[in-house]
Amino acid sequence: MLVLSRKVGESIIIGDNIQVKVLKVEGGAVKIGIIAPANVRIYREEIYKTIAQSNKMATNAAFQLDNVLKLKEVIGGDKDR
Known part of the structure; x- marks a missing residue:
């Protein structure tokens, strides 16, 4: 530093x-x-951390949704039970 x-x-x-x-x-x-x-983006540190955390959560949610959709395909698609 x-x-x-x-x-x-x-x-x-x-x-x-x-x-x-x-x-x-x-x-x-x-x-x-x-x-x-x-x-050039300029943020206060606490705002930057909030944005980074929100982005991480959104990416994780998208990843989880993608996995659920793939699992749905594997176990039988759109069949009603």
């Missing part, structure tokens, strides 16, 4: 086209601004 110190008004550059600027430090919070191309 790279650790940098910046003062209000100072920035760091990530790659060629992302700038992170310290806007304000107040109490225990730091307000930052991010300038990045529109195609």
Whole structure:
């Protein structure tokens, strides 16, 4: 992990086209601004984790549904019992 110190008004550059600027430090919070191309997705960590978990659950549900449909084919298709 790279650790940098910046003062209000100072920035760091990530790659060629992302700038992170310290806007304000107040109490225990730091307000930052991010300038990045529109195609770069930027999330707060807790939101990113929620999205990742939802995607994982959706993928798992789709996988389970696919397995159920395959099992249905193997045991007799659409026969009513």
